[in-house]
Structures are given as structure tokens and as C-alpha cells.
Amino acid sequence: MTLKEKIGQMTQIERSVASTEVMKKYYIGSVLSGGGSVPAKQASAETWVDMVNDFQKGSLSSRLGIPMIYGIDAVHGHNNVYKATIFPHNVGLGATRDPVLAKKIGAATALEVRATGIPYAFAPCIAVCRDPRWGRCYESYSEDHKIVRAMTELIPGLQGDVPSNSRKGVPFLAGKQKIAACAKHYVGDGGTTEGINENNTVTSMHGLLSLHMPAYYDSIIKGVATVMISYSSWNGIKMHANHGLITGYLKNTLHFRGFVISDWQGIDRITSPPHANYTQSIMAGVSAGLDMIMVPYNYTQFIDGLTFLVKNKFIPMTRIDDAVKRILRVKFVMGLFENPLADYSMAKYLGSQEHRELAREAVRKSLVLLKNGESADKPVLPFPKKASKILIAGSHADNIGNQCGGWTIEWQGISGNITVGK
Structure with missing residues (x-):
């Protein structure tokens, strides 16, 4: 692979700036839908499939024909999509104390996401919310890390059960009715001071490992394909630039073999104010261990910046090769090379009656009498x-x-x- 092809694989762009031409020209590795970003208002499953396939055809027409991976925030069902089944948020599912139910919801969500031609969801959020002032507490299963750990059963629901002989840390996906999952936001996002969003989590290494990290142990054991980094900091160090926790701990200690993805414009927030020195932010994030960067709009600026850093030896080629190897590993495990294009055969699962009954069960079990x-x-x-x-x-x-x-x-x-x- 050329350097341009490798850096393209590390780039994730928003669907609104994607096209077949862009995918082919820049060798883009991934496309996503931001919250509310849809191909058309009240779009059908078939419309989604057509859009995803159009982008995919652009990737397949490139020199090596490496398929792209499309991701979306399906965090309580396929929630961006009209007529999809909506399940209770994580705070409600945590109240059920029912990991078996969470696994069933994961499986149902996977079918509905696949119904729209998408193979990747940015879920589950396994934050441990320690302060109710945090506006995203509804995305956390519980303030109790033991409950959060139990609810990581959503992952085998989304991806399938890992075989007993599988290597620890290697991503796993069981067939075309499953989707790649994403454990987020690594790490400590629910423990920020006074619950301020994207702020600083102040705790010792022991506190971090005993409270905020355990659900990541379980997620990796269950074969989670990707891990998303948090906007927040740990003791003043931005997580998107934390080499010790991303490369040192997640990759080397926990032996995570999937790919690490940034959050939306995550590297932009490394410097203060944002974009103060974008090239420096690219270097800090990629050097820390980010494999795929959710740009999502200014992809040419990112590609040019990373190319400059590699050509001038600020970032070694070994770091780029590690990132691309991880991304391609997930794509191979997902079967994207064998089956890159979706069809309409799974459209029937979107908002199915069976899934709506499961949602009703989840609502009943999540009700809390105060x-x-x-x-x-x-x-x-x-x-x-x-x-x-x-x-x-x-x-x-x-x-x-x-x-x-x-x-x-x-x-x-x-x-x-x-x-x-x-």
C-alpha cells in the first residue's frame, strides 16, 4: 500500500461530504452518519442501503478495492432511522439488572442496523456516571461499575458470542446478521469533576483501574471490534493524546487487537482553543495510538497534515502500519472483503413487531418506582x-x-x- 492509501484507511468522514469520487480519490477507509444525518427525511431501509452501497462502490473502484466501513450511533436501537425500534437508554437498561435482556436488544439492534446496509455501531457506552450533573448520565448503565460490566452483554448481542478458542483481544463478528461494536468512551468520561462534560477526571491509577476500566476488560474479552476515545482528560492529560493509556495500557497490557477510533472531531480538542495547532493535534493523537480519526468534514486538511508528519519523520511509518493493520483486521473479520455490498433482504427487520415486543419488555423491566x-x-x-x-x-x-x-x-x-x- 502507498502512504496515501494507508492514510486514507485511517480517515473517517461524514456522509454529507462523501461521494463515490471522494471515496476513490482519497482511499477513504470509513464513513459515518452524525446524529440526525440521514440520506432523506423519513428514509426507508432501501434508501439507506442504496446510499451506503454508492459510497462502497467508490471504495471498490480504487486501486486496491479495499471496502470502507460505515458507522452510526445506534445507541438505543437504530435510533437515527425513521420507523426503527427504539429501546430504553442505558440508564433504563441498567435499572433492569438484566444482562440477558441487554444481549437480546443487541441482537435486535444488529438486525435493524444491517437492514439499512450498515455494519458498524458506535455502541455501547460503558461510562460509569459518578455525578448526576453530567448531562450524559442517561448514556451510562449505572454509577456502579459492576452493573456496567454486566451490561456489556450487549456486545455479544451485537457481534455474536466469541468462540472458546478465540485469542484474547482479537475482534470477532459472527456473520452477516451481526455488526461491529464500539466500547466508549475510553476512559473515565463519567467521572469528570462536578460532572462537567468533556472535563477532567481526577483520580489515581488505582481509582481509574478499579472503577472506570473494568467494563473495558470485559468488552475486550467479549471480542469488541473497536474502542472510542473520550473527549475528557485524566489528571489533566487529554485522553485523545494519552499514549500511556491508549498504546501502553489498552493495546499492550490488555492486548486489544481491534482498532481505536477518535470521537467526533476528537483531535481538534487536544489543543486549546480548538484548532490552535491542527498539525500538532494530529501528531499528538496518532502518536498516542489513534488508528482511525473521525475527522469528519475537513478530511483533506487531516490527510495533508498526517502525510507531512510521516514524510518528515515526526510520526514513524511503523505507527501508520499498526493503525492500518488493525483497521484491515476488523474489516476482514467483518467479512467486508467477501460481501462489501448490502441488499434489501434484511429490510424486513427494521421496526419489526418482534423487536417492538422486546422493547415493551425492556420498558416494563426498566420502570423504577420512586x-x-x-x-x-x-x-x-x-x-x-x-x-x-x-x-x-x-x-x-x-x-x-x-x-x-x-x-x-x-x-x-x-x-x-x-x-x-x-
Whole structure:
């Protein structure tokens, strides 16, 4: 592979700037949908498949024909897609204390993501939320790391069960009805000071390893294909530039053999203010061990910057080769080289009745009773069997968007009947 082809594999761009020509010219390794980024409003499964295949055909027409991998934030079902089944957020699933249910939800989500021609989801989020002031606590299964560890069963649901003879740390995917998973956000994103988003997690190495790291041990053992790095810092060091924790611990100590991906414009945040020195940020992130960079828009600037750094020996070719080897390993495991193009055969799984029944089960099990009456001798529940009327009031009472919350159709969610549901 040429240097240009290798750096192309390390580049992930947003679908809105992708095209068959761009994929071929720059050898782009991956495309993603940001929150709310869709091919058309209320697009059908077939429309999604056509879009993904168009990008893929551009990749296949390049010199080596290396297929691209398309990723999306399917974090509580295939939540960006109209008519998809929406499951409770992680905070609700954690309340169920039911890892078997989480695995079933993972399997259902995989089918619905595949229904749209997509083989990769940026899930699960295995943050351990330690401060309810953190606005993303709903993406965390629990403040208890033991519960978070148990709920990593979503991963074999998404990817399939790892064979008993599989090498530790090697990514695994069991066939065309499964998708690659992504454990995120490595590491400590739920432990920032005062719960401030993207801020600093202040704790000792012991605290980090005992509280925030255990779910990553389990994820790697379960064959997770990718790990996404956190925007946050650990004791003042940006995670996107933390060589010790990415290369030293994740890759060398835990023997993770999949690829490490940045978060959305993650390297932009390494310097302060953002973009203060973009070339320096590229060097810091790639040197730390990032394999695939979620650019997502200014891909030519990233490609030119990384090319300059390699040609002038600021970044060794061995680091580039390691990144590309990991990316290609995941693509081979996923079967992308054998089956790069999707068809319409799985469209039937999008929003299927079976999956909606599973979602209802998850909702029932995730309900938490905060208070039952004013005193123990005057409980409100259970309702008498002959109760004739029950009033459900408030702005969320008949509003699918409000009930589903963030990461539903749009990145931060949106009010109203934004998708199909009951």
C-alpha cells in the first residue's frame, strides 16, 4: 500500500461530504452518519442501503478495492432511522439488572442496523456516571461499575458470542446478521469533576483501574471490534493524546487487537482553543495510538497534515502500519472483503413487531418506582383491578420524542411524534 492509501484507511468522514469520487480519490477507509444525518427525511431501509452501497462502490473502484466501513450511533436501537425500534437508554437498561435482556436488544439492534446496509455501531457506552450533573448520565448503565460490566452483554448481542478458542483481544463478528461494536468512551468520561462534560477526571491509577476500566476488560474479552476515545482528560492529560493509556495500557497490557477510533472531531480538542495547532493535534493523537480519526468534514486538511508528519519523520511509518493493520483486521473479520455490498433482504427487520415486543419488555423491566403513596399503609400501587380511569398527564404523556430523549432521530432528540411508535 502507498502512504496515501494507508492514510486514507485511517480517515473517517461524514456522509454529507462523501461521494463515490471522494471515496476513490482519497482511499477513504470509513464513513459515518452524525446524529440526525440521514440520506432523506423519513428514509426507508432501501434508501439507506442504496446510499451506503454508492459510497462502497467508490471504495471498490480504487486501486486496491479495499471496502470502507460505515458507522452510526445506534445507541438505543437504530435510533437515527425513521420507523426503527427504539429501546430504553442505558440508564433504563441498567435499572433492569438484566444482562440477558441487554444481549437480546443487541441482537435486535444488529438486525435493524444491517437492514439499512450498515455494519458498524458506535455502541455501547460503558461510562460509569459518578455525578448526576453530567448531562450524559442517561448514556451510562449505572454509577456502579459492576452493573456496567454486566451490561456489556450487549456486545455479544451485537457481534455474536466469541468462540472458546478465540485469542484474547482479537475482534470477532459472527456473520452477516451481526455488526461491529464500539466500547466508549475510553476512559473515565463519567467521572469528570462536578460532572462537567468533556472535563477532567481526577483520580489515581488505582481509582481509574478499579472503577472506570473494568467494563473495558470485559468488552475486550467479549471480542469488541473497536474502542472510542473520550473527549475528557485524566489528571489533566487529554485522553485523545494519552499514549500511556491508549498504546501502553489498552493495546499492550490488555492486548486489544481491534482498532481505536477518535470521537467526533476528537483531535481538534487536544489543543486549546480548538484548532490552535491542527498539525500538532494530529501528531499528538496518532502518536498516542489513534488508528482511525473521525475527522469528519475537513478530511483533506487531516490527510495533508498526517502525510507531512510521516514524510518528515515526526510520526514513524511503523505507527501508520499498526493503525492500518488493525483497521484491515476488523474489516476482514467483518467479512467486508467477501460481501462489501448490502441488499434489501434484511429490510424486513427494521421496526419489526418482534423487536417492538422486546422493547415493551425492556420498558416494563426498566420502570423504577420512586414512591408508593404517602405512607406504607396507604400505597397507591397496585391499582385495584376495577379501576375505571387512570390519568396520565404532563408534556411527555403523549409525545414520542420527549419520551425517547436524546439520540433519537436527531443528536439531542427532538419533541413531537418524530418516528413511529405506540
